[in-house]
């Protein structure tokens with residue numbers, strides 16, 4: 001196929017060129033009706049292609065023409081049998097994968113550090129989770145991926161598991177040993193679903209870890225908008241082989257889709273694929289080089305540590321994506337949240353994520369040397385700032401844990417109901433501190449990085465209460481609970 005072509009973007013351009021008078025949605029009529037406040041800022045061009053699925057523009061719900069061609073080009077570029085464009089992010093991709101692969105009551109093995117969209121996917125699909133423990137890195141205080149051994153043990157202990165869900169890469173760039181996992185899963189004729197939201201670029205550079213499509217996962221989700229140059233919400237779902245019924249997958253995708261998809265997003269996927277297929281290796285070589293040199297410069301700053309390839313080989317780290325720079329600031333005496341705020345408000349640099357000990361800077365094909373320079377300057381200045389000693393004053397416990405290095409994630413609480421049963425059950429609000437033993441009816445996810453600490457159907461434990469109370473004190477934003485300050489929690493009545 002001709003990967004230089006962008007068939008979908010082209011039909012939008014052709015429509016604009018045709019000068020057709022629009023008696024169709026959207027109501028702003030290619031910008032004419034839009035208030036100038038927004039129109040003048042975003043510009044007429046983007047509004048001109050903000051169209052709807054009229055004659056000649058194909059239908060994202062039933063692609064036959066230009067969208068089908070654009071998806072086929074993407075499938076070829078990624079080595080997939082089918083590619084589906086998503087306009088509600090990899091969130092909808094995770095939901096679609098589970099709903100296509102599983103019926104209510106069927107089991108799925110899933111890492112505990114899966115993105116919170118998976119909780120919604122479990123509620124919607126009615127699948128029963130068998131949680132796999134990701135490797136916990138005590139030194140870096142973060143989760144990595146699950147190992148092939150964990151997958152094997154899980155399947156041996158739960159032979160009725162139908163599908164295995166793997167997250168690779170993690171937010172921080174660690175990749176799983178997907179080749180070994182693929183062998184284990186497919187030898188047993190199970191389905192392999194991979195959340196590769198953070199790895200849409202992996203496929204296009206030999207120095208990056210192998211992509212999930214390359215190793216032959218059954219379904220793979222990519223957030224094209226996260227690490228490549230598509231617009232926000234634009235993702236792709238790739239299918240390889242026939243273990244998942246393609247017609248059912250299409251039916252599920254139709255359920256998730258608006259009947260008025262944003263076609264600018266669809267076009268941005270078409271162009272992002274063309275860009276990778278034609279210039280990907282060259283663009284990514286530059287990105288990898290810039291992130292590696294920046295990592296080395298940051299590592300020269302006293303008490304700053306940014307891990308790199310030395311991570312490979314640790315449990316749960318089969319490979320590493322160098323375009324992610326995790327800046328560990330704990331030896332500077334900051335929490336990652338504080339460092340993130342200082343970098344933003346004093347040095348005008350915004351990182352992707354902060355957690356207790358780190359801030360994460362993403363390098364993509366859109367990052368240039370000037371931006372890297374600003375990051376290095378910000379972190380250098382941050383390291384020179386005078387810090388009061390009492391840095392973790394909101395929580396002395398945290399400080400003690402940091403010093404003794406015994407900071408631990410709480411154990412996965414026991415599951416008393418499926419996520420779907422708990423989500424649909426009668427619920428009541430109780431005081432969080434007094435909720436031990438109750439069945440949680442909501443998901444509680446410190447954000448970022450978006451890993452649920454407790455999910456619907458699980459019993460609240462003392463450890464969970466203690467852990468979450470600490471995170472709230474440290475100023476971590478809680479996503480999911482009705483009361484984000486966690487004074488109360490919603491439990492099954």
Ligand SMILES: Cc1ncc(COP(=O)(O)O)c(C=O)c1O
Nearest residue numbers: 088089090091115195197223235
């Ligand atoms: C691992 C992982 N999967 C899925 C998602 C959801 O992706 P999206 O934002 O494209 O909906 C995220 C978002 O951060 C994520 O980190």
